Amino acid sequence: MMPTAGANSTTISYREACRQAIRDALLSDPRSFVMGEDIGRYGGCYAVTKGLIDEFGEERIRDTPLSESAFVGAGIGAALSGMRPIVEIMTVNFSLLALDQIVNNAATIPHMSGGQFAVPLVIRMATGGGRRVAAQHSHSLEGWYAHIPGLRVLAPAVVEDARYMLAAALADPNPVLIFEHVMLYNIEAALDPNVTSVDIERAKLRREGIDVTLVAYGNGLQKAFAAADLLAADGIAAEIIDLRVLRPLDTATILASVAKTRRVVIVDEAWRSGSLAAEIGMRIAEEGFFDLDAPPRRVCGREVPIPYAPHLEDAALPQPADIAAAARALVQPAKGRA
Amino acid sequence: MMPTAGANSTTISYREACRQAIRDALLSDPRSFVMGEDIGRYGGCYAVTKGLIDEFGEERIRDTPLSESAFVGAGIGAALSGMRPIVEIMTVNFSLLALDQIVNNAATIPHMSGGQFAVPLVIRMATGGGRRVAAQHSHSLEGWYAHIPGLRVLAPAVVEDARYMLAAALADPNPVLIFEHVMLYNIEAALDPNVTSVDIERAKLRREGIDVTLVAYGNGLQKAFAAADLLAADGIAAEIIDLRVLRPLDTATILASVAKTRRVVIVDEAWRSGSLAAEIGMRIAEEGFFDLDAPPRRVCGREVPIPYAPHLEDAALPQPADIAAAARALVQPAKGRA
C-alpha cells in the first residue's frame, strides 16, 4: 500500500487527511504512538488508520482490548511517563466508559499536582449522528467535554483542519480531544500547498455576510453552508463562523461577527438543553447584548434518543432548511418570527 | 434506635428529611428497595440511610460492592422487571463510572423500544463542593444529567423538598435523578404539617423582589438568600427563584419573574462554560429578550479543578458577595458595570 496515497493528488478526503496527520506525527516524534480498538489489523472502524500497522508495527500502532477506561487511563499514564500518545476511542458513544479517567485524571492532575506533571495526550474520537445507527451510536456529546477545565477540545470541520490540527494538538502540553464527525470522513477538498499548519486557538470566518451570523462546528458547518445558499436565494447574506475550537471558546471572533450582522443563529446537532449552543448564545447575550437587534437563536438536535428510521433521524437532527428558517425569521421578523 | 426520630419534632435536618422520605417509600411500596455502597451496615456515607438496614433488612437495604456501573445497571434491570429501585451513588463524582448505563440504557430504552418498557428508577447522589475534599470529590455535574432526554433531574434545596420529592420521583414512570448537595445535609427547618407532598414540575418563587431576579438551585439557593440580604441592605429588592427541577426546566416561572424585574443573575456552582446557567441564560435571551433591561448575568464556579486549600476552594466557588456584586452591577450600572 502507499502510505501517503493522495498526499500529492490535488484533493484528498477528510479520512485521508486524518490518516496523513497521524502518519506525520509518528514519523516526526518517536515518543508518539497510536492506541485504540481495531486501529491496527482492522485498519480502524472508519479506516482512518488503515495501513499504519504495516508501516509502524504493533508497538506503535497498538490494538487494545475492549477496555475504554483502561486504555484511556493507560494513555494518560504513558503521557505522564514521557510519551506522546494518540489514543483513539472509536466513537464518543463509548467514551462514557472512559470519562472518569478523562475528567478525574487527565484534566485534573496538572492543576492538582501543583504543576508537577503535565498530561500531553491526544484523544481522537468519532462523533455525531446521521449514519442510521440509532440511539446508542449517534451521540453528540463533545459539548460535555467542552465543560471540563484542563482540556482543549477541537472539532475539525474541514479537510485542512483534519490534516493539520493533530500536529498542533500534539505540541500542546495538555490533554487535547479531537472530535471527527462521522459524516465528514468522505468529504474531499484540495489542500492549499502553502498551508502546512493551523492554529487551535481561534474560530474562523468561513463565509462573509452582513445580514445574520451562523455559528456552527463539525458537521453543522456543512449544514450552515447549505443554509447560507438557501438564504442567498432570498437575498439574505449569511456570515458563517466555524468554531473549530470548542474549548477554550474564541468568543471574540463570534462577537465581532455578531456586532456586524446584529443577528445570530447557532447550529448544534446536540440535544438543545445544555448544549454548547447554549453557552455560545449566553456569551453573546452577556457580552454582545447591546449589539443584537434580535434574540439569539439556536437550531439544535431534538431532545430525543436518535431513532434508527431514517425519516425520524432526519427529523431529530438540524437540517439546512431549519437553519435557514431560523435565520429568515430573524432577518424578516414580520414574515418569520414564530 | 428510633427510625422516625425527629419526625414529630418541629424542625428536622435535610439529612433526616431524606431518611424519612426513603423510609416512607419502603413502608408504602413493597417493590421499592435501596441499593448502593455502604448504605446498610455503614449507614450511608452521609448517614442518610442510618438504621434502615435494621428495620428493613439486607434484602431491601442492599449494600453493593464498589461497582457503580453494575449496580446502577442492575437498578435499571430491576426496574424493567417490576421493582421500584432507589439506587444511591455515594456522590456524583463516582457517577461517571455509571454514566454509560444511565445514558445508554436508563434514558434510552423506553423510547428506543417504542414504548414497550419503562424504567421507573430513582437514583440519589450527593453533589457539590465546599467540603475541602479537593478536585476529584467536589464536582457539580448535575448540569450534565440535565442534558439527557428521558431523565428527570431534581435538586432539593430546602428540607421540604428533601422530605417529599422522593415520593413524587417514585411515582414517575421514568428514571429520576435526585441531587442532594453535600453542604445541605445539616440545614434544619420546620416542616409545615399541612404539606405532605411537593410537585416535581415547577420552579418556585422563594422570595419576592422587584429589582433583580436571582435564579439558583441546590446550595446556590442558600447563597442567593445571603446575597439578597446583602442587597436589601443597599435597598435592592431581589427576587429568588429556586429551580428545584433541573430537567425539564420550568422556563415559564423564570420568564415571569424576569418580565417583572427585567434583570437576572443566575447562580451555579458548576464550571461556567457549558453550565446549566448557560442554558437558563440562553432561554431568557431567546424568550425574554425584550423584557430585559440589562444583559443576563451568571455567577458560576471558576473553571478550575476544586483545590483542597480552603481559601482557594472558597475562591473557586460562587459566594454571596459575588452574587450581590453581579446584581448590583445590573441594578446600578453606573456604579457597578464591570
Place this chain on the structure above:
Amino acid sequence: MSAEIGLDHAHLHHLLRQMIRIRHFEAKCVELYQAQKILGFLHLYDGEEAVSVGVMEALGPEDAVVATYREHGQAIARGVGMDRLMAEMLGKAEGCCLGRGGSMHVFDRATRFYGGNAIVGGGLPLAVGVALGDKMQGRNAVTACFFGDGAVDEGEFHESMNLAALWRLPVLFVCENNLYAMGMALARAEAETDIARKAAGYRMPGVAVDGMDVIAVESAARHAVEEIRSGGGPQFLECRTYRFRAHSMYDAQSYRTKGEVDAWRKKGPIVRFQGWLRENGLINDNDICRFEAEADAEIKAAVLFAEAGTLEPVEELERFVTMERVPT
C-alpha cells in the same frame, strides 16, 4: 424437567428448522441491505445459529433474555415474530420497536426480550438487575444474558459477574466466543483466553461447549438452567463458535485468512447437524427441503409485511422519550 433432551424426530427437526429460519432470514437481510432498505449496521449471526437455538430451548416463557447487537438469531430463536422483526429492520412503524431501534435494538415485551444492546458489555448489568428483580418478586425465572468474547474485556463483565455470583442471582451468562471482537483476535485481547475459566474468579460454575453443535449447546444450557432454577446461583456457559461473515456486512477481513474461515464453514452448525441427522436416518432430503421452503415462505411473508408497513409519523418523534405509565 430433565436435562435429557427429547431426541425424538420432532425435537431434532425443530432445532434444524430454527437454525434454517435464522440463516435464511439473514440471507434475506443481506439482500435488503444491498438494496439499501436496511441501513446502518447489520451484524450477521451466520455460523453462530446453534448457540441461540440451543440456549433458548432451555428457557420457558417466564424467563428473560438480554441480547447483543448481533441479535437477529437470538430474537428469532426466542420467538420474536419474523414479521415484526423484519419491519423493525426496515424502520417501519409495524416493527417491534416502531422502527426506532433497527437491527441492533430489538426489544420484545411478549417474550421478555430486553433488547439488543449496542454498547459492548452494556447488557450485563441489565441482566443482573432483571434477575435480581425476578428473584425479589419470587419468580422462579432465569435471565439468559448473551455477550461476545470482546465483552469479556470490559469492566462491566467483571462487575456483573461478581454481583450475580455474590447475590446468587438466576443469570445464565452465555458467552458467544467467535474468537474475534471485530478484528481483534481473542488471543490478542485477553491474557487468559480460556474464557470459561474466568468464571472461577467469581466462584461461578462455568463450562465451555462446542457452539457449533446445537445438541451440545442445548444440553449444556438445560443443565445450567436446572442448576439455576434449583437455587444454585448463576452459571457461565461459553459457546465456542465462529462468525462466517464480516463483523458488520462489509469489512476487509484483514484480520483473518480465507483458509481459516473456510475451515470453520465446514464445521458449520447447520451443515454438520443436517449431516448427522441424515447419517442416522433421522431426516430425509424432503424434510430439509420442506423446512427451507417453509422458512422461505415465512420470510417472504415477513418481507411483504415489512414492505407494506408504514412510517411512524414524524409528529410522534418525541413520544415515549418519557413514559406516561409503566406498561404491564
Place this chain on the structure above:
Amino acid sequence: MSAEIGLDHAHLHHLLRQMIRIRHFEAKCVELYQAQKILGFLHLYDGEEAVSVGVMEALGPEDAVVATYREHGQAIARGVGMDRLMAEMLGKAEGCCLGRGGSMHVFDRATRFYGGNAIVGGGLPLAVGVALGDKMQGRNAVTACFFGDGAVDEGEFHESMNLAALWRLPVLFVCENNLYAMGMALARAEAETDIARKAAGYRMPGVAVDGMDVIAVESAARHAVEEIRSGGGPQFLECRTYRFRAHSMYDAQSYRTKGEVDAWRKKGPIVRFQGWLRENGLINDNDICRFEAEADAEIKAAVLFAEAGTLEPVEELERFVTMERVPT
C-alpha cells in the same frame, strides 16, 4: 540484586524506623485534624505500615509509584519529605502540591510518586500507562500500583490487570487487603474472597503475604520486582492487613466489633516487629526510644515548617489548569 534481604541490624532498624515515622506522623495528623488545621477527609494508614515500608524497599529511584487516597504511609515510605507532605495537608503553598491536593492527592515528581487518587480503582489504568511508557522508552523501571480490596470490585481493576498481563508490562500490583472497603466487609463484596487467586484469571503470578509482617512483605516484593525486571511481566501481591482506625478519622464502626479490632491490634506490624527484634536481641529499648525521638523531632520540624508556610495567592488559582510546558 537478590531477593534475600540483608538481615543486618542497620536494615532491620531502618524498617522499624520507617514504620514508626509513619505511625507518629499520622498521630500528629490526628491532632491537627482535631485542631481543624487539616480539613476534609483524612484516611489513616494506622496498622498497614508494613505494606508500604516493605514494598518500597524493593523499589529503586528509577521506579514509579501510583498511590491511593490512604497514601501518607505510601508517600513517606517512598521518601517524600515530611515537611512538604505536612505542608500539603495544611493546604500551604510549601506543600508538595502547593496545598491544592491535600491528604488524598500527594504527588511528588522527585520520587516518581504519581499521586494519591481518590477515585477507587482510578489509579490502576494510570499505573499500566506509566509502565507502558517506561517500557516503550527502554527504561527498566517498575511501577508499583497500590489499591485496596474494594478497588478489586471495580471494572477498572479487571481491565487494567488484563492489559498489564496481555502486554507484559512492568507493574507490581499491590493490593492492600484490609478486609474492608469503608464499611463493606470483603466477604460481603466479593464472591471470591481469595484476592490473590484472581490474578490467575489474567495469567498473572499472584501471591498473598502477611501484610503485618514487614519482612515477609519486603521479601515478597523483592522477589516480585526481580521477576518483573527480568522481563517476566506484571506481578500481583496481596498484602493481608488491617485498618485499626475508622475509614476516615471518624465513623461509627458499626460494621465491625471492637473485639475484632483489638485482636488485630495485637498483631500490629510495629508491636510485632519490635517484639521480634527484641526477642532476638537485635534491638534494645534505647534504640527504640531513639527512633521514636528522632521521628518526633522530624515531625515537629515538619509541623513547624508547615505552620510557618504561606497560602498560595488566590491570583494563582487558575495557574496550571493548563500547562505552558511539559515539566522535565
